[in-house]
Amino acid sequence: MDEGVTFPVRAGLDLHVELARGSAGAGGGGTRAGLMRALREAIRAGRLAPGSRLPSYRSLAVDLGIARNTVAGAYAELIAEGWLVARPGSATRVAPRVVAPAAERARPAPAGGVARRAHDLMPGRPDTASFPRAAWLAAARRALTAAPSQALGLGDPRGQLPLRRELADYLARARGVHADAERIVVCSGVDQALRLLAAVRPTPLAVEGYALFTQRARWAEAGLSTLPLELDEGGARVGDLAATGARTVLLTPAHQFPMGVALHPERRSAVIDWARATDGLLIEDDYDGEYRYDRQPVGAVQGLDPERVAYVGSVSKSLSPGLRIGWMVLPEWLVGDVLAAKGAWELTVGCVDQLTLADLLGSGGYDRHVRQSRQRYRLRRDRLVAALAERAPEVEVSGIAAGLHALLRLPSGEEETVVRRAGRRGIGLAGLALYRHPDYRGPAVDGLVVGYGAPPEHAFPAALDALCRLFPGQGG
Incomplete structure (x- = not known):
């Protein structure tokens, strides 16, 4: 040498x-x-x-x-x-x-922590490098210039009124949600929304058999059980709700996470019928409602009966999870209970960020950013599908009509091996087993839940190449 x-x-x-x-x-x-x-x-x-x-x-x-x-x-x-x-x-x-x-490769991840990754393909994460910094800064300047002094105080525990008004207009226009500002409660993301709803609905929660594990964790923290519903190509089998005895159900109807299917129209109506008959409540998590590619947008179930649905959403996919801005559109009868659980001084989202988002919504800047990012993510999805078709044709790709992730179905027994291989190579992705409810009795599916949103644009080709190399014949 x-x-x-x-x-x-x-x-x-x-x-x-x-x-x-x-x-x-x-x-x-x-x-x-x-x-x-x-x-x-x-x-x-x-x-x-x-x-x-x-x-x-x-x-x-x-x-x-x-x-x-x-x-x-x-x-x-x-x-x-x-x-x-x-x-x-x-x-x-x-x-x-x-x-x-x-x-760093040889160093184990700290207890309870996450190892640093060469490629982040975890689902549900946006490209934070594309955050609209200039538009956000301009909106913040306008909002601060126009805001009266009292807007910078503690304010209403429901959230800043300008933001709630703009959200009501935007959600009605873009997602078919029926709302007014008095029924919207601003919170620090969907996670806080679920904590509050668990506090006011202290009953078992029916959930999708494969779902984001933090959903059932919020109910477990409140000492409550969760009951899994079976899934098929039409989404959750809501006809089984009566047999569970639950009076609250949490669904992702527009784009089921992680399977990626939309709830069948008949089941959308059926879950509302169930709620009316049992005095029940549907919690609708519209986690990536802005991103639809190959189909007409699927509107919110909330529009079918606003008094039987608590609609929750956030900007964690569209702007940044670091902003910690989410919202609930509540039935009128539930607003008081949620505000009591939240507390008069439990103001978790800064007033300046709320006013800035209100301006961004009102000026059209938010819509422009969503349209641009929708096109960018669609192109990434197309590149992912094309690369896998060429280099790993044995992998079945599904759930790609919307959102920021794809489901890669694998032959039975291969999931754990591929997930371990990805970990050794510094590739962050999730196995489908991570999202399976421990009491789920439906058929087990081997697969990977791959997010294509997080890598910056310049790093996406390398991440895609690293993903393909996980499979046989590609260095796997």
């Missing part, structure tokens, strides 16, 4: 790279290859962290004593490979994590 020669960069940004002896004096191709190897190794070892800014072509070329075109060529190839990123008018930087350092 050649002895390393160190070249400190003294002009512009400082950088410490090691080229093999003789590389700097070799021909352009050899020098470029040596520089690329040195930069890859610095990234692998963690000396160049994700987001680190690199020197300009000229600066690095001067300090290494090599041609500027050689540095430019090395940068260009590393950008194409996904190691670096560059945007017009901005410096070249190390891409978000593409290969975990050796020490």
Whole structure:
């Protein structure tokens, strides 16, 4: 192995790279290859962290004593490979994590924590790099300029009135929800909404047999049981509700999570009939209602009977989970109970963020962002489907007409093996078993729940390649 020669960069940004002896004096191709190897190794070892800014072509070329075109060529190839990123008018930087350092790969995840991943394909996560920063900032400025001083106080525990009014208009227009501002309660995401509903509906909860596990966790925290409903191609079998004895049911009717099917129209009517007959309540989680691709939008079940449905949603998929802004559209008879459980001073969403979202909704900025992101995610979905059809044709892809995830059905017995393989390679994805209710008696299905929303645009090709390599014949 050649002895390393160190070249400190003294002009512009400082950088410490090691080229093999003789590389700097070799021909352009050899020098470029040596520089690329040195930069890859610095990234692998963690000396160049994700987001680190690199020197300009000229600066690095001067300090290494090599041609500027050689540095430019090395940068260009590393950008194409996904190691670096560059945007017009901005410096070249190390891409978000593409290969975990050796020490980090060997380090176990902390107890109760999550290991850092090279590729995040967990379901339900949006591309936060596409957050509309300029539009949000402009909306915040307008909202603060227009807001009276009292709007910056503790305010109404239901949430800022401008936001509730804009939500009522938007949800009616975009999702077919019947609401007025007095029946909307703003909360810090769907998770808090479920905690509050568990407090005011202290009865067993019927849930979909495969569902987000945090849903049943909220009822378990309240000391209440959950009862699984069987699933088929028409969604939850709501005709079984009477046999469960439950008086509250939680469904994802527009795009069942994680199976990806829509609740059959007859079952939409049937669950309302059940609620009317039993004094029951449907909690409708419209978690990704904005994203529909190959079909007409499926409106909210809430529109069939607003007095029998508690409709919940948030901006965690459309904008960012970090904003922690969600809402409930409640039956009139339930508003008082929910507010009592929330508490007069339990104001979990900042007033400025509420007013900013209200402005973004009212100005049309939210609609513009949703339309743009819908097109972007649709293209990603198409690339995912095409790549799997070409490289892993034995994998059946379903649940792709909407949302930010796809269900990859696997032959029986393969799920655990593939999930473990993905973990070893730093690929974050979920096995279908993660979402199966422990008491579910329906047929077991092996599969992967793969999200295509989270990777930044420049990192998506590498994530897609890593996913395909999990399967036989692709390095799996």
